[in-house]
Amino acid sequence: AIQLTQSPSSLSASVGDAVTITCRASQGISSGLAWYQQIPGKAPRLLIYDASTLENGVPSRFSGSGSGTDFTLTIASLQPEDFATYYCQQFNTFPIIFGHGTRLEIK
């Protein structure tokens, strides 16, 4: 199965900062990658799919890029509600796999 490696595993930042999270696939997955945000006690929320397509209703400060094996999620100017855990998810082949997550904390 394809493995996903997210980095960093945790990150401290301040409101207004720009942050980037990376996700590396163990083999090429074309643009078959999504990003989710999860707040404790809630279900994941889809932010980005097909590596760079913004889901309806997601603020434009979120952006995704990459293809093949290397992908990034960028949050342009952190807002208080953005402090959460972020997961990448691949679908190029079954099984669907999620990354281990990046916990974004307030500095």
Add this chain to the structure above:
Amino acid sequence: EELLVESGGDLVHPGGSLRLSCAASGFSFRSYFMHWVRQVPGKEPEWVSQIEGEETRTAYADFVKGRFTISRDNAKNTLYLQMNSLKGEDTAVYYCARGLSYPAQFMDVWGKGTTVTVAS
């Protein structure tokens, strides 16, 4: 409003069975692939199974093949997960999720989850 509501989670002994349900509303249920995803608190989500909208073709993670069965009743707008031969490592919050129109393996609507605990 597009809504998914899971039910059926419980405490069950190892080797036991459980059936989860997911009631959908606010969208054309039969038009969408549906998924079950589970998550142990503090860990990443773990995809369990997928079922297509009309044709009922299915896919499973290796760790549930032969033990879990996904199904749907489009007349009742309901998704199911029959879980047999349960193990301690199946303990998790189980979410149902809707696949995007395309690609259907990314999930845009999620329920709040139902908790399954497998313990003696």
